[in-house]
Amino acid sequence: MGALTGKNRVLVAMSGGVDSSVAAARLCDAGHDVVGVTLHLWDYPDDGVKGRCCAPEDQHDARRVTDMLGIPHYTFDRRELFQEHVVAPFVDAYLEGRTPSPCVSCNRSVKIRELFTLADRLGAAAIATGHYARVVREGGTARLYRGRDRHKDQSYFLHMLRASELDRLILPLGDSTKEEVRAEAITRRLAGAHKGESQELCFVPTGRYDAFVAERANARIRPGPIVDRDGRVVGQHHGVHAFTVGQRKGLGVALGRPAFVVGLDATAATVHLGDETALHAGGATLKDTVWDDDVVFPLQAEVRVRARHDGAPAVIERHVDPMGEASFVVRFVSPVRAVSPGQVAVAYRGDRVLGGGTIEASLPSSPQSRAAEAPMSPLEVAP
Template sequence: MSGGVDSSVAAARLCDAGYDVIGVTLHLWDYPDDRSERGRCCAPEDQHDARRAADHLGIPHYTFDRRELFRAHVVDPFVDAYLEGETPSPCVACNRSVKMRELFPLAERLGASFVATGHYARTEIGEDGRGRLYRGKDRVKDQSYFLHMLREDELRRLVLPLGDATKEEVRAEAHARRIPRADKGESQELCFVPSGGYGAFVENRAGRERVRPGPIVDERGRTVGQHEGVHRFTIGQRKGIGVALGRPAFVVGIDAESGAVRLGGEDALLATGALLEAGAWSFDVTFPLEADVRVRARHEGERATIERVVDPDEGEVLVARFRTPVKAVSPGQVAVAYDGDRVYGGALIKAAIHGSAGGAA
């Protein structure tokens, strides 16, 4: 229970269904005491709100300290990725290495048969008795992308009470049930990054000695400016670059080793494919795989063929080749494959591939 509307309604629905429900909140991060971080996932008031919701429902509630785990598996890799010129996906890392990976062992300790969350996604157990993951009914709120890594045995034990609901329905239900803080707003920011932005956070955590300043170069390799660190840029970025070329310019490449940030036109952002790590895939997936691939959480997806290839430098890897070029494929993000609503799995993006020759960049 995060203290938000979604997990509170999910718990209420489970109570209605006759389950013996135990509320669990993970303490992941410490925040200022000045209430400046309200409105974030895992914000300071959330543990209190979760307890109030549990009391309202008449269920026990426990909070477990997982701050060190969160720092090691989410915050530190987030900082490292930006310093390497990548764009990390911390919410995927949190679900993979902290939330979901901790909840199942905690369920064992508490004597619970199932784990339930307020994610907008669905699980189904097929005629073969095996668990599979699907998109939620609410396509705007669908969070299956963040759960793509779950194993089949975990999916069999995972209950998602909001999978067939829309956010509007859940909000109305929270008010009807008089759940405390039913009017609580959506989390809009990363829970651990202060309002000052990613750049300052990375610098404060890493120290100035790890920051990599360097040149900003145009399509011809000419230096058109200087920057204070590659961690302040992401592929596809247009605003806040710090130079004016008299024409639309986007960040199309980041070389962390040299510190160079490369600019180009919008066409230079188009990738014909992506080089992927091994990833986590459903038990019934075989390669080559035809699927709709989302290269970031807000991406609608593009039809692609994913196949295993041997890279001279990386060894055996996966390559996704898009039917139509995709804009701003960024190393550090996650490619998740779908067949309709079914989630096949996904993998970390190592590099974008540009051109028909398939060279990575």
Template sequence: MAAMNSTKGRIVVAMSGGVDSSATAALLMEQGWEVVGVTLQLYDHGAAVCRPKTCCGSKDIHDARAVADALGIAHYVMDMESTFQADVIDPFAESYLRGETPIPCVLCNQTVKFRDLFQVARDLGADALATGHYVRREDTAQGPVMLKGIDPTRDQSYFLFSVTRSQLDFLRFPLGGMLSKDETRAIALRHNLPVATKRDSQDICFVPDGDYAGLLERLRPGAILDGEIVHVDGRVLGRHAGIVHYTIGQRKGLGVGGGAPLYVVRIEAETRRVVVGPREMLGRSLIRLRAVNWLGEDEGEDVALEVRVRSTRPPKPARLTRHGDGTATVFLDQPEEGVAPGQACVFYRGERVLGGGWIVSAQ
């Protein structure tokens, strides 16, 4: 690969074929980097169903290549399909069958992107790796720190809680300071990029038709079994077609209409029971976490901070007690609703991201 004139060094950009990663590559070129685009082939593109609002495999690779051509940068496509299957898709399926609500985007960042793509970037002689995530990275006397994206409607820090200190040192997030998506599109338009007006992908990339149950049935034939919908007082209210159709806090689609509104309070995978109850039964004040990643300074085992228990929720005040085995306990100042095993609990102090962990249980 021939080196280009650059003032900052070589940087690999994870190019998904969307406007965010494309604008990231263009912006870094403007800033004086030698940009190399890398696109990851993650799943069977031939089996993907292209629909609006989805990330559609083969078209995305084509779009990323077209953007690289428009910018005049080198572009590589890396086959990560088997790794993606083992590290993201299979755990996604197993998590649902355990009655959890998984977040495959976090697993993808944790494994394929910020583990395997890191190695690709280093093999290409890069000085840094950039993505189109809406978070900020700031150098301090104690080292780099992660901050929320400026635009609260696009902040993606919840999905990056597992980034380690050493990874953060190598990462760059050029879009974190954008005030709106319009600014990002303006960069793409300025460079006449073919994806400037492309829609954002909203669904999980490997479930382009949104049919999670159908995917799970293909991955684990016969594993989705029916069961009872039970009120917290013990009454059997009806039956369901599989626990994979439910998540903690869900109200719609329960199939037990009539009377006061009911919500999914817990999912009992072993007995295949979906337990429902009134909204006041949803509040949880104590959360247990596993695989905790801490990005703060050494403040001891018990610290005050804010936590976010769902990507769409605002952070809430809490105390965190970290244990020596990678687990932690969160004590919320006020109960939160819809705390679901399989989701992430992400730590903040103001704008700064202090890490996070995977929710195991709540009470």
């Protein structure tokens, strides 16, 4: 393996999956000096169940692809960082009655952060990933846009990136569909071209979040009551970590009518049930927000309150307290179902991502929404 040189070097994140492999191949076709990097984030038990992000066979496939492309490949151990910034907060959130967004946390605090650090170490001017999203330059400033494939769009998970970071980010798959990428991988005969899609978190491949949290709770799980909309105790639970807002199945109670989890009180170890209407929120308060530098409030936008949410029209207000601290409130034009604390709200205008933040609390719906009366902000976004 030769010395790393070249002014157009691009460090590409290699997971061993179809998307990152095709991204690397396209960068090579474009004439870039490409360096493949795999982050070792998690160790899997030998139980026959594998994830897609960092299982041993995926690291092997990443190396096979880079060998085929004739580019260098490095694996870096970031398990401790992943545990600190993703796994531990994931467990804490469920124990506190919140529904976390670990993929957002991973991109924010581990993957993208480390890729930029490694790019500087390896002399790369840019980094690239296999995300289905686009970077569009407007007036010399890099902005984040949805990917062309709306069913695969992953801009939600990158909403926290600032213009200076987007300026160094290349997303080779942004204008492609998943079907096109899969077909290209097969045509190129890339290792792993026929791999299926992972539907679960990389570190909980079984999908049993409750069991994963229970194993790591260190005696913090508290049993408690399940109460109905009138406050009557209708059952008992073994921990609020096993429930999420909007859940209907697996409640362990029968009320003779449809019932949903409408609230989780970890302090009182109580699961609150209600009907469908009680799930609808009129808004949400946000924390840990990041906004584009040209956003003006009040901001009229389409807001997604979870990764698989289509989005809902809303107005985002900025409030400043006497100490000068800013806070942000989302007010929906029409009530939105299952707005869950811990999830991330991301604002869009058209295909452009404007920013977002973590949902701190949902707000009750009201007959008349203030969002419908709010003026349009002066932000202009290219079509």
